[in-house]
Amino acid sequence: MNLQNSLLPPHAEMVRAMLERDTSYEGVFFTAVKTTGIFCRPSCTARKPKPENMEFFAGVNECLAAGYRACLRCKPLDAADSAPDWVQGLLKSVDAQPDTRWSDAQLLAQGIEPLKLRRWFKQHMGMTFHAWLRARRLGQALDGIKQGETIDGVAFDSGYESLSGFRDAFQKSFHITPGRAANSEPLLFTRLTTPLGPMIAMAERRGLVLLEFLDQSSLRPEVEALQSRFGYAVAPGHNVHLQQIGQQLAEYFAGERKVFSVALHMPGSEFSRQVWAELATIPYGQTTTYGAIAQRLGKPGASRAVGLANGHNRISIVVPCHRVIGADGSLTGYAGGEPRKAFLLRLENAPVQLTGQLAF
Structure with a gap:
């Protein structure tokens, strides 16, 4: 599957991401270098090839099928x-x-x-x-x-x-x-690896509290808020919820899981919890809008407030805020980065035609 028949971001955007080592595109595409015969992650630290020598693929299988071998530095097969x-x-x-x-x-x-x-x-x-x-x-x-x-x-x-x-x-x-x-309530955290880059998962005895990509700029303020507003004591460790989310996340990315069963605990305002509860009802492979969620909550004029609450969701993927798009079909904002949002919607075969820069 090459650029012409794959569901990939625009060529110029992939060239930029490769040259700038943009981690938000991790797993979204792979770069093959015609002059060396190897393929790399977007974030690879090796010397960058000339754009005319780059070829882009959606997955490692396509790279291997085209005769390229994996880079020994960034190890795209891992x-x-x-x-x-x-x-x-x-x-x-x-x-x-x-x-x-x-x-x-x-x-x-x-x-x-x-x-x-x-x-x-x-x-x-x-x-x-x-x-x-x-x-x-x-x-x-x-x-x-x-x-x-x-x-x-x-x-x-x-x-x-x-x-x-x-x-x-x-x-x-x-x-x-x-x-x-x-x-105080201990909030244990661990690091998880995914095709889209590393994530951090945090859970207390009642359930999963946070699941975010490690390169998100909002991560530190979110953790500090959990400490200051809700009295959590954050420490590395393991519990049953962290073990479950690690396993279930791997199954999700492998296309083997559509519904998560890990217990959740989501402290926040009453309105935010209402919005998050609505997010959790969006079926796998489907999308909705801020306006539609506001309508279901009986607050048709609260689209902007719904958008803010959606942005404050701390549990990515499991509480699927990536399934919320703009009224015009655009991707709209996503804390993990719009390339990841497009990847997740592709993974779920969401029946939507996006009109934004990362359309697929």
Whole structure:
């Protein structure tokens, strides 16, 4: 499937995205280079070819069928931004040995270069490996306090030599004192890989609270709002809801799932929750408009308010705000980027003719 018969963004837009390494196009298309015989992701860091030597495809199978081989740098055959084997092995070791401090000497003994590890975690987790470890230990301490353990006990179990040091780190991480932790709600997060790039999933005991692409500019304000408005204590970790969304998201992108069953918990204003509930009823492969949602809510003049609430949806894909389009058939805004929105609608075979720049 080449550019002429595939459902792809305009040629000029793909050239721009490739030259600028635009991550919002991750998984939307792949670039094949005629002079080298390889194909890459849009975000590949290799030296860029001349536009006249580029050829674009919708998927890796089309690239391979055309005789191209995968780039060894960006590895387009892997899930987008998936953790390399050496990182995955380290994460398994951390799970198996949660009390290990993991000094640079220990990392080197495992064949892991500390600086390389630091760079990977900063790029993909937004923090260094050691900062991630501290956050993980503090999350375990928070859980211990919630379970009735003493602050002194969890402080020393977490590896802190002084209670004051533990209190300072705890408050800096969770924006609450350890004494107030028993009344807070832990919000655990993990990183998920998808064909459209890495996502972050956050869940508490009642269900999934957030699912967003990691490169979204709105992500940090959303997390800060969850901490300040709803009292969440955010820490890396795992629970049943995070395990479910990881599995169900993989099934969705493989075309094997149309309905998500993971439990959701969506704190917000009454009107926002009404809008989000309506979003959740939009069937797979169908679209609607802000005006139609306002009509169903009995507020026909509230299209703009519906649009704002739609934009504040924190759970991408599962609460399908990508199925809401403009009254003129245009894509309209999408926090994850309009290329991703077009990809998701293509994936679902949505019967809609879009008139915007990314029409398909």
